[in-house]
Amino acid sequence: MASPRARTPLAEQVTELLAPGGPLPIVAAGDPVLRRPAEPYDGQLAPELLARFVQALRDTMRAAPGVGLAAVQVGVGLRIAVIEDPAPVSEEVRIARERVPQPFRVLVNPSYEAVGARRAAFYEGCLSVPGWQAVVARHAEVRLRAWDEHGRAVDEVFTGWPARIVQHETDHLDGVLYVDRAEPRSLASHEAMAARWTQPTPEAAARSLGFELP
Template identity: 75%
Template sequence: MVSDTDRSPGRPIADLVEELLAAEGPLPIVAAGDPVLRRGAEPFEGQLDAPLLDRFLAALRATMHAAPGVGLAAPQVGVPLRIAVIEDPAPVPEEVRSARGRVPQPYRVLVNPSYEAVGEERAAFFEGCLSVPGWQAVVARHARVRLRGLDARGAVSDEEFAGWPARIVQHETDHLDGTLYLDRAEPRSLSTNEAVARWWAQPTPDRAADALGFRLPG
């Protein structure tokens, strides 16, 4: 795993990425407590040339699949750039799909993304993070957002997301601002993965809110 010293400000990010890609297999995912997750990532402005960027994006995607997860931001592998990837086949029962608005999302690259709420509706569900392994908590997020940024080739992207896809892009963009989902979570909902599977596997967190003593929006 790349140390924080190796991510010193004077070191070219391209060298850091080359070092990461030199190892075989998925990239190591850094966990909460690593300073790189709490610093705002710098905008991507060509720090990686096109071939290296393609290799890095492919490694991010492979790491996301291996974890497995539905999104991964560059800071989660120790690279402080405003780049993330998302992809969600949404292999969930229809009841969950309907309650959470979880529909399949194709592979996307988010470069220098930012989001803003569309409307005032918020939705709360259990959420986890590859950088906070073993835990989940209920997070109230905007039900619909407008995401602006660039794609992998530098083309302007301006799109609205709703339901679970909106949650994914908020979660990953937050990573680029040094924000973890725990910062937005209801503390009383914090549960291990095992506890969620045992007690809170319902499509919505209503039962958890009642039993654990916290309020949901609306």
């Protein structure tokens, strides 16, 4: 990554955003920032400001709570995301969804590619689409290439639920929401999810709502 630029418009935006302190406001679907590809990070933020912004993303993600958050979700069009998943799920869910804990990490300029042809479909939600979930078929294994917040290269394969998180957050930085990839007939409110579709897999939902799984 290049050295920081002095007083870029994005730096001014981030400085203003951080000024109140506490978790950042999350942008909801309908805001154009969620539909524009984010600008690659190339030193637009000074190191101290980048560190503060990353911490704010982490605090906001945890407060929401969520397992990932992209910069565009707080209105900043930079190609930066954070992920973290303590995976507080039952053994049955862990096995069915291949959901294992993920430590906190920062993804700068991430991209992914599928590893193999296997796909998995599960209900998925988004902090920028509050109140709803839908089934999304995604690559079961992906290779992530990115940088961390210190400029170190990341080249790692993710499988199962961690692969889903990587795809979801990287998609955000490309202007893609999970609903773009979702099965429309699976769309369910949080209330419907709690009442009907708490099973580890969406097979019952597929039969009842009339959609196919891969």
